[in-house]
Amino acid sequence: MKVFAINSSPRPEGHSKTALLLNRLVKGMREGGAQVYQAALREKKINFCEGCYTCWTKTPGVCKYNDDMSTELYPRWLECDLAVYATPLYNLTMTSHLKAFLERLLPMAEPFVLEKEGTFYHPRRTHYPGTVLLSVCGFPEMAQFDHLSDYFKRLFGISFRGEILRTGSEALPHIGPKLEEILGATERAGFELVTRNKIAVGTLATITQPLEEPELIGQLANIMWRTCIEEGLTPQEFWDKGIMPRPDSIETFLSIMKYGFNSDGAAEADAVLQFDFSGEHPGSCQIKVEGGTIDTASGAQYEPSIVIETPFEVWMDIITGKLDPQQAFMEQKCKATGDFELLLKMGDWFGR
Numbered sequence: 001m002k003v004f005a006i007n008s009s010p011r012p013e014g015h016s017k018t019a020l021l022l023n024r025l026v027k028g029m030r031e032g033g034a035q036v037y038q039a040a041l042r043e044k045k046i047n048f049c050e051g052c053y054t055c056w057t058k059t060p061g062v063c064k065y066n067d068d069m070s071t072e073l074y075p076r077w078l079e080c081d082l083a084v085y086a087t088p089l090y091n092l093t094m095t096s097h098l099k100a101f102l103e104r105l106l107p108m109a110e111p112f113v114l115e116k117e118g119t120f121y122h123p124r125r126t127h128y129p130g131t132v133l134l135s136v137c138g139f140p141e142m143a144q145f146d147h148l149s150d151y152f153k154r155l156f157g158i159s160f161r162g163e164i165l166r167t168g169s170e171a172l173p174h175i176g177p178k179l180e181e182i183l184g185a186t187e188r189a190g191f192e193l194v195t196r197n198k199i200a201v202g203t204l205a206t207i208t209q210p211l212e213e214p215e216l217i218g219q220l221a222n223i224m225w226r227t228c229i230e231e232g233l234t235p236q237e238f239w240d241k242g243i244m245p246r247p248d249s250i251e252t253f254l255s256i257m258k259y260g261f262n263s264d265g266a267a268e269a270d271a272v273l274q275f276d277f278s279g280e281h282p283g284s285c286q287i288k289v290e291g292g293t294i295d296t297a298s299g300a301q302y303e304p305s306i307v308i309e310t311p312f313e314v315w316m317d318i319i320t321g322k323l324d325p326q327q328a329f330m331e332q333k334c335k336a337t338g339d340f341e342l343l344l345k346m347g348d349w350f351g352r
């Protein structure tokens, strides 16, 4: 089987979450015996369709342009059995790179108008490869993909073979072991597509599994954006520098601790950390760490193993690396009562 995998993210490899999934899908397809040709549309010269219909009249089936679409992409599309269209979700559909590619498929149809059960269409001039849609999007809810999915099903009709859709894409590199579960299932989907012509229900369920509670994703995204704006960084620069998003409330502090929790590092832990914050956001909260699990609570529900008293902004300076914790304790900006050794273990528990 010949596969043509088309990546339409404008972002380069290493930054693109579309590429992250597509590369694993392609790996699975190759393991299944397929011969896969990959193209990144951002590197190609593709003129916009001009709507001249030269390809329907003067030179039937042939576009007048002599760009990468004509010399490289048409031949690949025509010879493949399966085409994978990979796009980040942009404004609820696809990138302009992919839209330009799809519009340039006009020579593959004939101009004549046919009708079936009240729907009008142009007949196909050539064989159309099977269609697979792969998309990623930033927001957490699957309904984000509704328009894109409908669009592909309508445009490619009987050629449509399946779709791989992943929400919360920007969080993927930061979700720990779940990432490999999702990428492993994406690889399996590639294998299944080329060996069985469809993706198993269980494989899709693993790919689309929820990452965190949607509210938590929203909160974390907001503190990341605020930190980017304050520090004058793009999100990529923010992640490259390993900066920690700065919580702006006790609630977001607890969210970030939950999100950064390293269950392996805390496998032996059994403690309740209590924070009594003064300053910008006064109030108490607790983090209960027990055998690789974490629970958080506002107020003081559990018997604490250690109580840390500090202004909220001082502790946020510490966790974002702006203030040395030893110095903060020496200068009495922080006070701790209880099991001091827990202070040293916290780096292992929240190291993610």
Ligand SMILES: Cc1cc2nc3c(=O)[nH]c(=O)nc-3n(C[C@H](O)[C@H](O)[C@H](O)COP(=O)(O)O)c2cc1C
Residues within 6 Å of the ligand: 009, 010, 011, 015, 016, 017, 018, 019, 087, 088, 089, 090, 091, 092, 093, 136, 137, 138, 139, 140, 144, 169, 170
């Ligand atoms: C112009 C633009 C439009 C976007 N529109 C949406 C959208 O409608 N829904 C959504 O959930 N995410 C949206 N996003 C977020 C992207 O889908 C998300 O960041 C994705 O990971 C980008 O994929 P990439 O890393 O492969 O480029 C948009 C991003 C950009 C830059």
